[in-house]
Amino acid sequence: MERIDQIESIFDKREAPTTPVVSPAVIKRLPRYHRYLGELLRMGRLRISSAELSRMMNVTASQIRQDLNCFGGFGQQGYGYNVKYLHSKISELLGTTEGFRCVIVGAGNLGRALAATHMFERRGVERVAMFDNDPRVVGTQIHGLPVYHVNSLAGFCREMKIALAVLTVPKEAAPEVVDMLIEGGVRGIWNFANMELDVECEGVVVENIHLGDSLMKLTYEMKTRTGESK
Amino acid sequence: MERIDQIESIFDKREAPTTPVVSPAVIKRLPRYHRYLGELLRMGRLRISSAELSRMMNVTASQIRQDLNCFGGFGQQGYGYNVKYLHSKISELLGTTEGFRCVIVGAGNLGRALAATHMFERRGVERVAMFDNDPRVVGTQIHGLPVYHVNSLAGFCREMKIALAVLTVPKEAAPEVVDMLIEGGVRGIWNFANMELDVECEGVVVENIHLGDSLMKLTYEMKTRTGESK
């Protein structure tokens, strides 16, 4: 009972939580749990204990239990967690069952590479089209996706109820495209442009990808750790 | 003086720090500081205060000062930070002046897209070659980089003193390639393969990129935030 109340309060929007109900640290870990559970599922495992999962994932069992409990009691004492159930629950939590539709803006190398993956479909996101301003690619198809001119972006998004946009345009073009996307009613932007987008628009979420930052973190570790082990 | 002692102690490997001398949270933020400082540099700014930078970056000024102080006093009371100096200091800290040389393993869509960028050169990393096992691409050039057969990977790395490898091969091939890289004496692996690499090899660092996790974090926020703002 207790448990159910807790779950409901998380999703009860009227409570206007000042601090996020689930901490960002936990949310960042959810996709990783999802990944490992998917692996277990493919291996045919039916159940898993936090202890075994913790060994696989190199985190403490306590953290796994704590994390999962933020969303309600998905496990069972003396049994552990049902792999299939937990996997689908996390899918749901993460929004992969919402059926978001997306466009990729920018048909350069990175845009094409992303278009080629199964990344979106595997997470319940439907790729609908690509957009670019280069007349040589507009009108063609890339990995099965039609490429339209960026002029028609806002209208297309609104008409096709596009919820999510992948931004792989050059830095200079990004702000302009963002305006069009917002005009088109897009609710999430996955930003690969090499700049920070700080969209101050109610209800629009931006996730910035900075590959360069990651590369620098790596070179930092290489520089530092290698020295240590000497 | 105090200050200089502190800096030295950070880099003094004999101290064998059990806990990392600089916390991971700080390190994750360094590239972002570097990015903003580069921006300021391009704008011709000579100095910046933590307060102004904090406004630009949407973090607390206190955090900026605390972070930078982990590495020593780069600023000056009553003046702030010298943009050029601080930028170059952070570059150095992050290992971009080490002149690491890298190869890209996997000449698929993502490998090609990465090869096309200036990401590496801009961070002092020199791209040397690509590797693949597809006879149709072996022997060609991609964005100016020669493509060799993956057979010769280990030998090439050792001979050419390759420090860093970018892994964009399919998940299945990853473990095998990692073995070759380690044999070749590589010290850092930037892993885009859709799996967690846990290389337990003294002095070899792995940075995993999981674009899918980021996408899921975005769909989570879209699902959650949009509801809240209703």
Place this chain on the structure above:
DNA sequence: AGACCTTTTTCAAAAAATTCACAAATAGAG
């Protein structure tokens, strides 16, 4: 059906990260 065993839940303690607040130092003005 009952005792025991596993494993989650939950609450509390510990550790880590962030923010606060103020002393100390410097630049710049007059």
Place this chain on the structure above:
DNA sequence: CTCTATTTGTGAATTTTTTGAAAAAGGTCT
């Protein structure tokens, strides 16, 4: 050359995150 307005450096307070450990609950085996 002194005085004032800034602004860093820093130790302490606060908040957040992680870990630990007892309590509760469901399974398993005889």
